[in-house]
Amino acid sequence: MLDLKIVGGTIVDGSGKPRFKGDIGVRDGRVVAVGKVTEDARETIDAAGRIVSPGFIDIHTHYDAQVFWDPYLTTSGWHGVTSVVTGNCGFGFAPVRPEDRERSMLSMTAVEAIPTETLREGLPWTWTTFPEYLDAIDRTPLALNVLPYVPVNPLLVWVLGLDAAKAGKQPTDDENREIARLFDEALAAGACGWSAQCLGNPGEADGRFPQGDFDGTPMPSDIMWPDTRRVLAEVLGARGTGFMQASGVPDDEVEELVAISGRPFIWQAIVANALTMYYRNRLEWLRSCRERGLPIYGQAMTVDAPIHFSLDNEAILERSPLARVHAAGDTAAKLAVLADAGFRDELDAYRPIIFNPFAEMKLHRATSARFSPYTGRTLGDIAGELGCRAVDVLCEASIDDHLTAVFETQQFQASLDALKELVDDPFLIPGLSDGGAHVNFLTSGCYGTEYVARYVRDEQITTLEQAHWRLSGLPAHCAGFRDRGTLVEGAAADVIVYDLDRLAYGDTEFVHDLPAGEMRAIVRAQGYRWILVNGEPIIDDDKETGAMAGRLLRHGQV
Numbered sequence: 001m002l003d004l005k006i007v008g009g010t011i012v013d014g015s016g017k018p019r020f021k022g023d024i025g026v027r028d029g030r031v032v033a034v035g036k037v038t039e040d041a042r043e044t045i046d047a048a049g050r051i052v053s054p055g056f057i058d059i060h061t062h063y064d065a066q067v068f069w070d071p072y073l074t075t076s077g078w079h080g081v082t083s084v085v086t087g088n089c090g091f092g093f094a095p096v097r098p099e100d101r102e103r104s105m106l107s108m109t110a111v112e113a114i115p116t117e118t119l120r121e122g123l124p125w126t127w128t129t130f131p132e133y134l135d136a137i138d139r140t141p142l143a144l145n146v147l148p149y150v151p152v153n154p155l156l157v158w159v160l161g162l163d164a165a166k167a168g169k170q171p172t173d174d175e176n177r178e179i180a181r182l183f184d185e186a187l188a189a190g191a192c193g194w195s196a197q198c199l200g201n202p203g204e205a206d207g208r209f210p211q212g213d214f215d216g217t218p219m220p221s222d223i224m225w226p227d228t229r230r231v232l233a234e235v236l237g238a239r240g241t242g243f244m245q246a247s248g249v250p251d252d253e254v255e256e257l258v259a260i261s262g263r264p265f266i267w268q269a270i271v272a273n274a275l276t277m278y279y280r281n282r283l284e285w286l287r288s289c290r291e292r293g294l295p296i297y298g299q300a301m302t303v304d305a306p307i308h309f310s311l312d313n314e315a316i317l318e319r320s321p322l323a324r325v326h327a328a329g330d331t332a333a334k335l336a337v338l339a340d341a342g343f344r345d346e347l348d349a350y351r352p353i354i355f356n357p358f359a360e361m362k363l364h365r366a367t368s369a370r371f372s373p374y375t376g377r378t379l380g381d382i383a384g385e386l387g388c389r390a391v392d393v394l395c396e397a398s399i400d401d402h403l404t405a406v407f408e409t410q411q412f413q414a415s416l417d418a419l420k421e422l423v424d425d426p427f428l429i430p431g432l433s434d435g436g437a438h439v440n441f442l443t444s445g446c447y448g449t450e451y452v453a454r455y456v457r458d459e460q461i462t463t464l465e466q467a468h469w470r471l472s473g474l475p476a477h478c479a480g481f482r483d484r485g486t487l488v489e490g491a492a493a494d495v496i497v498y499d500l501d502r503l504a505y506g507d508t509e510f511v512h513d514l515p516a517g518e519m520r521a522i523v524r525a526q527g528y529r530w531i532l533v534n535g536e537p538i539i540d541d542d543k544e545t546g547a548m549a550g551r552l553l554r555h556g557q558v
Helices: 098-112 116-122 130-138 152-160 162-167 173-189 226-239 251-261 278-291 331-339 341-349 379-386 390-400 416-424 444-458 464-479
Strands: 002-011 020-027 030-035 041-046 051-054 056-058 081-086 145-148 193-197 243-247 265-271 296-301 307-309 362-365 406-409 495-498 509-511 520-522 528-533 536-540
Touching: 002 030, 002 495, 051 464, 056 444, 056 464, 081 528, 098 116, 098 152, 130 145, 130 173, 152 162, 152 173, 152 193, 152 226, 173 226, 193 226, 226 243, 226 251, 243 251, 251 265, 251 296, 265 278, 278 296, 278 416, 331 341, 331 390, 341 390, 362 379, 379 390, 416 444, 444 464
Parallel strands: 002 041, 002 051, 056 081, 081 145, 193 243, 243 265, 265 296
Antiparallel strands: 002 020, 020 030, 051 495, 307 406, 362 406, 495 528, 509 520, 528 536
């Protein structure tokens, strides 16, 4: 007898092949039959009129800490994601010696905006080495599956020492051998590869970096030496498993690392920013790599879901003049900054790099009599009607609501036409959710919902078949998930059943549910009738069932 049978749905299996009506049989957490399934089952799910597909695989997250207090890894777990890759960008918490724990938490706050108090209270710190960190995850109840990278920054600090790693010391041959040994040890314990952010030049520790440490200095991987990356690639080549993820590595070196290792490389991030158009250069290079048979894939920033914020949110535009508001102290002091004419002039001259220009932002919610009638309109439109500037609307609406007025922006200044170019490419991995990071405003774990509801259903710029290949089959192939990503016999039963017409994400909510009572932003899902992980329903009609069906996927599989 089957444990579970999903009957009468439209199956889009994640391989890219055409959809078909059929059933799926599940036993012992695995798909054992696809098509017409007549065998009896202990439980039957009626999927008539719904889409049945593999769960989404999110290969760019920062749930390295959140995994210990949020088994659903929300927002992701509400939005069809059944497996995540953690440890991206070279940032993480292992291997870390006890004396370096505080520093590692401060650094993660700096680069990924996870509150330090949350990390202090939420991390159990029952490990020192990377294999011990994996064991700690293995002991933790999970609703989703987790597959971690080995982040390069902790490796560099462990072997070189903090001061030398931060100074950009070039490792000796012996030190590179020790880095390789620790990496090989982590791979043997079940890690999936290595990750690094490399936004500087080797050994050049002076100056500020776009995503630097809490003291303004670069992270060690920003100024690491290419020889160390080659050593890490050699370890992958010797094992014949695993993959690499990095930003800032020159194209010719990326190609060399793939030649050395024979393993996939995830280049990030392809952003459809109409201001620079640099994404087209990246698309051309990636096409050239495919034509030459190089397994180099791009991670596309396809998320365009609105970001909602208020000026009492300290993480918004923290490198802009608005940082003066956050630093002002109590509410009265913050309001005084917003009322200052000189501050407004400075703000008006500022040009956001991420997020929309102020004139294109919208007033999402206001309660004051003066501004509530303008809800839903752009600040530029409101300013034109009131005879002022967009920044004046931003400041005045915030003053009137004592900082609780809510505004809407986009994460990147991307047009739909530019996004379409990314969505049209069958070998770009969509999403880049950054799940678990920038928690005060970022809710991009809803990227799968947005991709299907907006790009497939509403805009009709791609098909369901291509969407589920990109959201499940392709990332599984790139990231070494050996038995997930497609609904075929023998695969793990990570399955989503959803109503295409109802699929949606809600407005941003702000909740204080992080350890230490810190705030984060969340977005809930609509339209997911069931989400199954390893054959067990973890979501039933958009609500958590409480089932802890997830697993640590050592070597990409249970």
